[in-house]
Amino acid sequence: MAHLDAVVVGAGFSGLYMTYRLRRRGLSVQGFEAGTDVGGTWYWNRYPGARCDSESLSYSYSFLPDLDQAWHWPERYSEQPEILKYIEHVATTLELRRHFRFGTRVTSASFDPARDLWTIGTEPGDRVTARFLIMATGCLSIPNWPAIDGIERFRGDRYHTGLWPHEGVDFSGKRVAVIGTGSTGIQSVPRIARQAEQLFVFQRTANHCVPAQNAPMDPEAERAYKSRYARMREKARHSISGDVVPEEYITIMDLDDGELAKELDRTWAQGGFYTQYPYTDLLTSPEANERVAEYSRNHIRGRVRDARVAERLCAKDHPFATKRLCADSFYFETFNEPHVRLVDLRATPIRAIDERGVATSDRHYDVEAIVFATGFDAMTGALTAVDIRGPERASLRDAWKDGPVNYLGLAVAGFPNLFTVTGPGSPSVLTNMVSAIEQHVEWIDACLAWMGEGGASRIEAKGEAQARWVDYVNRSGDATLFPRADSWYVGANIPGKARVFMPYVNGLGTYRDECDAVADDGYAGFTVT
Ligand code: NAP
Numbered sequence: 154m155a156h157l158d159a160v161v162v163g164a165g166f167s168g169l170y171m172t173y174r175l176r177r178r179g180l181s182v183q184g185f186e187a188g189t190d191v192g193g194t195w196y197w198n199r200y201p202g203a204r205c206d207s208e209s210l211s212y213s214y215s216f217l218p219d220l221d222q223a224w225h226w227p228e229r230y231s232e233q234p235e236i237l238k239y240i241e242h243v244a245t246t247l248e249l250r251r252h253f254r255f256g257t258r259v260t261s262a263s264f265d266p267a268r269d270l271w272t273i274g275t276e277p278g279d280r281v282t283a284r285f286l287i288m289a290t291g292c293l294s295i296p297n298w299p300a301i302d303g304i305e306r307f308r309g310d311r312y313h314t315g316l317w318p319h320e321g322v323d324f325s326g327k328r329v330a331v332i333g334t335g336s337t338g339i340q341s342v343p344r345i346a347r348q349a350e351q352l353f354v355f356q357r358t359a360n361h362c363v364p365a366q367n368a369p370m371d372p373e374a375e376r377a378y379k380s381r382y383a384r385m386r387e388k389a390r391h392s393i394s395g396d397v398v399p400e401e402y403i404t405i406m407d408l409d410d411g412e413l414a415k416e417l418d419r420t421w422a423q424g425g426f427y428t429q430y431p432y433t434d435l436l437t438s439p440e441a442n443e444r445v446a447e448y449s450r451n452h453i454r455g456r457v458r459d460a461r462v463a464e465r466l467c468a469k470d471h472p473f474a475t476k477r478l479c480a481d482s483f484y485f486e487t488f489n490e491p492h493v494r495l496v497d498l499r500a501t502p503i504r505a506i507d508e509r510g511v512a513t514s515d516r517h518y519d520v521e522a523i524v525f526a527t528g529f530d531a532m533t534g535a536l537t538a539v540d541i542r543g544p545e546r547a548s549l550r551d552a553w554k555d556g557p558v559n560y561l562g563l564a565v566a567g568f569p570n571l572f573t574v575t576g577p578g579s580p581s582v583l584t585n586m587v588s589a590i591e592q593h594v595e596w597i598d599a600c601l602a603w604m605g606e607g608g609a610s611r612i613e614a615k616g617e618a619q620a621r622w623v624d625y626v627n628r629s630g631d632a633t634l635f636p637r638a639d640s641w642y643v644g645a646n647i648p649g650k651a652r653v654f655m656p657y658v659n660g661l662g663t664y665r666d667e668c669d670a671v672a673d674d675g676y677a678g679f680t681v682t
Contacts, residue, residue, distance in 0.1 A: 165193015366424025
């Protein structure tokens with residue numbers, strides 16, 4: 154059995170960077186990846202319209218300044234093939250593939266306290282031992298197939314957006330159902346509508362949405378950004394969002410209706426997440442939030458011709474941006490097309506899927522293909538999918554049955570030498586993911602270096618430090634409107650999952666300072682042996 158310094162699970166943005174850093178430090182690293190190549194999220198999510206909601210110029214590694222200058226992103230927000238091309242290029246240039254075993258899923262990991270080693274088991278059956286186990290498995294990587302009666306009986310084509318066929322799908326001339334209207338549904342519906350003969354969009358919850366305002370990359374804006382890249386990266390690292398956003402801060406409740414409308418016209422015209430960044434009270438004041446929500450509903454009412462359909466597309470049951478805000482490109486206009494129909498599952502719930510399509514409480518929809526845009530077992534799913542056992546054989550699944558607990562979103566008490574990249578309890582999904590990933594990878598790398606220098610072989614989060622962190626993360630989340638929504642942030646999309654608001658809300662900059670303070674204090678809150 155091979156013995157490594159570290160095993161890295163996943164070859165997305167985080168696994169690749171982690172491998173690069175550890176190799177540079179002279180450690181032996183073995184990576185495992187279930188896919189047949191690098192890319193992570195961008196390897197699996199190839200559905201039509203898949204695009205990043207963070208701007209291209211900031212959604213890339215910051216540690217490759219020459220590549221920053223050389224790389225050209227064709228659009229303001231990149232489509233999946235462009236991002237995958239970038240990741241593949243980095244993997245090739247840095248020769249990272251040779252460290253990975255592809256088509257190999259890690260299924261188990263158990264820690265031997267006598268030797269301070271993890272034994273890692275995979276499908277199809279490799280076993281290796283390693284001092285450190287680093288789970289770079291992504292926050293949204295275990296697809297959620299909904300528990301709809303009869304799903305397996307369907308005789309047509311069935312797709313999950315997170316497992317999209319590499320050769321693509323041609324829906325031309327077909328009757329198609331899309332189930333799910335989160336970010337993914339909202340991105341894919343306009344594209345599928347271009348091909349399908351008839352498209353039924355099954356919506357359970359209308360989502361708050363802002364226009365992406367995507368466009369071809371403006372050469373002047375690109376030149377200007379590239380001339381200040383290093384400064385932009387530095388700003389992003391210390392920002393709330395992990396992105397470069399305007400530094401103005403506006404309190405919605407200080408504005409009268411006319412001023413607010415003018416202000417929101419401005420941010421809506423900028424598009425994407427600019428609509429949520431400047432506002433100090435958006436996610437804490439229900440009244441401020443409702444004023445923005447109503448503005449956004451009016452936007453939809455102006456874009457959808459049939460007033461009844463428009464009303465159904467307006468989110469009313471949760472505050473604005475408390476489920477992941479969606480960014481759309483012609484989503485709402487798609488419902489003006491004669492061959493596209495919205496099915497409101499609040500009025501007519503799905504009863505079953507059968508051989509020929511979808512049956513709701515009032516009729517049967519005959520379709521030849523069903524697209525499940527039904528999301529993921531987010532944040533914890535990819536971690537609890539692996540049978541991870543600590544020194545006493547206690548399992549991570551059991552430790553997290555009432556919700557994930559950890560220290561700094563990076564380590565779990567009872568599981569020594571295990572690190573989670575962008576785990577629950579860290580800013581991850583509330584920020585630019587690449588910025589969040591880099592912070593975690595660099596912190597873990599520095600921690601391993603420090604251990605190496607001191608001859609330490611084992612690091613483990615202390616129970617009391619973990620309890621304080623969990624309490625802090627929970628209290629911070631509870632001070633916002635986020636927990637009011639039945640979102641995947643709280644695990645509400647997975648039946649039986651404990652309801653806990655999982656991300657850290659105080660921003661990447663603050664979080665970075667807190668993690669650095671722990672390191673500067675000799676890894677306070679950890680037991681190091
Ligand atoms: P999602 O946000 O969890 O949305 C899933 C959708 O499926 C929801 O509309 C949900 O309805 C519906 N659904 C689930 N089970 C259902 C059932 N049994 N019957 C009917 N409807 C059902 O998943 P997602 O859209 O894949 O997005 C997940 C996350 O991935 C996003 O929030 C985002 O963070 C990330 N993402 C990012 C990008 C990007 O940056 N470009 C693009 C896509 C996705 P309910 O709301 O009622 O549960």
